Amino acid sequence: MKTCIVTGASRGIGRAISVALSQQEDIQNFIILARTEEGLVETKGLMAAGKNIEHYHIDLTNYEEVQTLVQAIGQKYGTIDLLINVAGYADPKSLLETTIENWETTYRINVHSIFNITKEVVKFMKRTGGKILNVASTSGITPRPGWLAYASSKAAIISMSQTLSEELSDYGILVYCISPGRCATELRKILAPDEDPTTIMQPEEVGDVVRHLLSDSGVCLDGQNIIVRKQVKKQTASVKVEVAPAGVVK
Template structure:
């Protein structure tokens, strides 16, 4: 039996690496993609069934070369996980055009370019595209003008992909993580910020990289064969409560 192959961008760390490991545990082969060559090489060590390819997803020529290299190595591709992204947190006034374009180039252009490059190959037998957005693409917040807008655009792009590619058996879905316990979050979230998130999230905690990976791999699997065009918030209920105040929720605890 020919093993299915997934391409995972931003695979050198965090959600991308967790997704890679889970795919491998489920019997898939994985093309690990990242522009951080050193970190990618370290991440791929000892992962049987993984193949590392250095690529900046915002550069069209690199994307085309990466897809060809994956095809040459594995001979097929069945799923694409567009996870590569960068975060930038600053106010609208402090976001100059260079910063705006840098965020859009990776977070949005990268999803467009990589998806476009794999579509001819996915059309051969059907498959899945899973784009990683963010809760910041579903609800506005301070200091996320470029990041949040890029992720909202990824959600819309996912719908476009689902609408156009379904006739070839290609499904497109989006995962919107809430706060996740990554090294980046630990570095930039103060104790006060972490406490505020805990209060605002119904499950009262951050998610884990593995919990996000579980949803990603499900959406790529045959178990999700009739799921397309959806955005799933994996956020502990953060988006569901909307403007619900933690203090009011606490008062209803006994009801």
């Protein structure tokens, strides 16, 4: 049975992905991570019964602590089959309002922590292969005035994912990257505080897309930036999944 790590699992997209993947019969062991223990406990309660679920409240920017935890997980289960990087941070500011502290915090959480945990997981994953999925954003491929640090950090994740897809292919590791559009999360409230969350995509819809991507039928979609967004037409709405060709801005 497979072992899966999900970061940012205490709410939003991270919670939705954890719940969706817990429906998969071939994934038995879940390690869900976030900074808020209460939220992790709530997520655990929503996941499918009969699964082995461990939760750890941890700051992913404590790099050595993360390294130690991944080593313990890998040694306990023998391998790590799935890594889902969801945890993110946003404090949107324009260029002249962005402090170096704001910039560094955004990159420590949104980029450096993903680099750190991915590197540690791959030390185990390279033995048997596996799948890594990074959650970026459509803000990483389109101009977002006032969101400089956040948008550029998400662009870095898209580039990182595409590079690792080729670099890790010799190990049988598939790397996926999804860029959700407007989604009703706590992070979105920070980016667009006046928006009505009921009119945009819900985290559960993203969770369903991720579940499909990581199934056997999603194998051909690795190495690409996959855009997930909700299209509203008159009184109906549907979630659309697109693949953004390299170098093309949508």
